[in-house]
Amino acid sequence: MALNPYDTPRGKLRSRVEATRRQFLLLVGAVGALGATLFGGLELLKFMFPAATLEAPPQFKTHFTVDDLTGSGTLKVNVLSDTANRVTVVLDTIGIYAVYLVCTHLGCTPNYVSDVTSGTGVTDTAQTVAKHYNAEGGAISTRNGWACPCHGSRYFIDSTNFYGPAPRPMDWVDISMSPDKFFVVNRAAITVYRQAGDTSVPRWRLDPKTGKSNGATIGV
Amino acid sequence: MSSKPTEGNPLRAFASQIWGSIFRHGLPTTDKVAARTALTNFFLHVHPVRVKKSAIRVSYTLCLGGLSFFLFILLTISGLFLMFYYIPSVDQAYQNIKDLQFVATFGLVIRNLHRWAAHGMVITVWLHMARVFYQGAYKPPREFNWAIGTFLLLITLLLSFSGYLLPWDQLAVWAITVGTNMAKYAPIAGPYTRYLLLGGRNVGQGALIRFYVLHVVALPLIGFILMVIHFWRVRKDGFTGGL
Numbered sequence: 001m002a003l004n005p006y007d008t009p010r011g012k013l014r015s016r017v018e019a020t021r022r023q024f025l026l027l028v029g030a031v032g033a034l035g036a037t038l039f040g041g042l043e044l045l046k047f048m049f050p051a052a053t054l055e056a057p058p059q060f061k062t063h064f065t066v067d068d069l070t071g072s073g074t075l076k077v078n079v080l081s082d083t084a085n086r087v088t089v090v091l092d093t094i095g096i097y098a099v100y101l102v103c104t105h106l107g108c109t110p111n112y113v114s115d116v117t118s119g120t121g122v123t124d125t126a127q128t129v130a131k132h133y134n135a136e137g138g139a140i141s142t143r144n145g146w147a148c149p150c151h152g153s154r155y156f157i158d159s160t161n162f163y164g165p166a167p168r169p170m171d172w173v174d175i176s177m178s179p180d181k182f183f184v185v186n187r188a189a190i191t192v193y194r195q196a197g198d199t200s201v202p203r204w205r206l207d208p209k210t211g212k213s214n215g216a217t218i219g220v
Numbered sequence: 221m222s223s224k225p226t227e228g229n230p231l232r233a234f235a236s237q238i239w240g241s242i243f244r245h246g247l248p249t250t251d252k253v254a255a256r257t258a259l260t261n262f263f264l265h266v267h268p269v270r271v272k273k274s275a276i277r278v279s280y281t282l283c284l285g286g287l288s289f290f291l292f293i294l295l296t297i298s299g300l301f302l303m304f305y306y307i308p309s310v311d312q313a314y315q316n317i318k319d320l321q322f323v324a325t326f327g328l329v330i331r332n333l334h335r336w337a338a339h340g341m342v343i344t345v346w347l348h349m350a351r352v353f354y355q356g357a358y359k360p361p362r363e364f365n366w367a368i369g370t371f372l373l374l375i376t377l378l379l380s381f382s383g384y385l386l387p388w389d390q391l392a393v394w395a396i397t398v399g400t401n402m403a404k405y406a407p408i409a410g411p412y413t414r415y416l417l418l419g420g421r422n423v424g425q426g427a428l429i430r431f432y433v434l435h436v437v438a439l440p441l442i443g444f445i446l447m448v449i450h451f452w453r454v455r456k457d458g459f460t461g462g463l
Contacts, residue, residue: 049412053420106401108394150394 058188060085065181069096070208079144079157081112087185088112088146089175090157095205095214097192098175098185099159101146105166108150116145116154120163132156132201146170159192160199168196172204177211193219268455275459284348285454288376289447291341296440298334306386308432310425313388338380345376365453368446375443382435385428396423396431 004011019027064080069091081088086101086109101109122129133143133156146155153164160169172192176184191213192202203216245261248254258264274280305324306316320327349369352358358366385396400423404414419426 048416048419050419050426053426055420055422055424055426106398108397150398 059186062183095207098173100171100173103148104168110146110148113147117143132158158201169194191217288344291337294337298330301330308428317387342380362457368450372446379439382431385431393423
């Protein structure tokens with residue numbers, strides 16, 4: 001009488017350890033299909049990350065000229081903003097710098113305000129406040145700075161945060177002069193990157209006369 | 221000439237046949253007929269054929285799941301109307317919203333219906349989840365459905381978040397700026413998540429079209445599929461009756 005080899009005790013053990021041809025092919029097929037799907041799915045995720053976007057390039061030319069900023073003469077601090085490009089250009093007694101108006105809390109655009117300390121409990125005579133306005137030389141009695149409309153963070157004119165949830169100062173970005181006397185701002189080139197708690201006044205400036213920067217970068 | 225009025229009148233016979241093919245059962249005269257009607261009718265089969273008397277008490281579920289589904293249907297229909305006017309373009313979106321309010325008849329009503337139903341759905345879904353939690357209705361054999369429910373809550377919140385950007389006003393742009401920057405704080409995946417959501421580095425055209433597609437197609441579709449499973453499980457897990 002013919003006996004199925006798998007019906008013997010030894011055969012039963014074999015059938016547990018060894019797969020039949022059908023089981024093996026099923027396993028290979030299933031693992032292969034699953035692997036291909038996983039790999040393909042992960043690769044397809046790249047579709048959602050475009051290699052190029054139609055966003056504005058980081059470098060742009062301001063709509064105001066160098067003379068617009070330096071020409072007035074009566075004010076020792078003058079500020080001109082390009083809010084569409086989120087950059088403010090500041091002129092003080094040392095030179096020119098550009099602040100990239102991206103709140104370090106959650107990325108809104110802070111507004112330029114003339115009395116930044118009002119309502120914060122920070123007094124104008126406090127030593128820390130005075131430090132950030134040394135460059136003014138008292139020419140402007142009000143405290144210029146930035147106030148974020150989203151969660152109320154406040155920044156002094158040198159972009160140092162002093163109130164609200166902002167964790168660190170806003171960044172300064174590279175600014176230079178074009179031959180036709182406009183400013184060229186490169187938002188991708190950060191010149192001053194200060195960590196949380198850094199309240200030093202950056203020394204980086206663009207000289208309005210020579211058109212060259214002094215190269216005093218921080219944190220880059 | 222026939223004696224009966226319907227005989228020999230092909231139009232009436234045809235109309236009677238159509239009526240009979242749509243309303244196949246008539247009014248339920250007995251429990252048996254009612255049960256058979258519920259079993260063989262697509263729309264009625266969503267309801268259980270038999271429920272415990274204690275299970276139909278309003279205070280048992282407070283109708284919160286049903287209210288959430290009702291609001292979802294309301295949002296789907298009102299959203300469909302809004303889509304006739306809305307173009308997800310940074311140049312036109314805000315103006316389209318204004319058109320909806322001031323140019324289209326009932327546009328203001330439909331837009332506000334959509335907005336308030338959206339707020340309402342977030343509230344009812346949260347309350348529904350709280351009700352299920354406090355009554356211990358997440359326990360076996362319903363733990364699978366509880367998990368589906370948590371995903372449905374996530375879908376509800378994502379729908380609410382993605383719809384936030386579409387009016388393309390100041391509130392919308394900065395709310396999504398803030399929201400996606402929060403996502404950026406997540407370890408490792410954070411910056412990628414933000415780029416994935418925005419299709420770029422700032423809230424612009426890329427972000428608007430992505431949020432639009434998520435809001436009108438992807439998320440409602442996932443939500444619908446999960447809801448089908450959710451309701452199916454509610455029926456299959458049965459009712460425990462009153463507490």
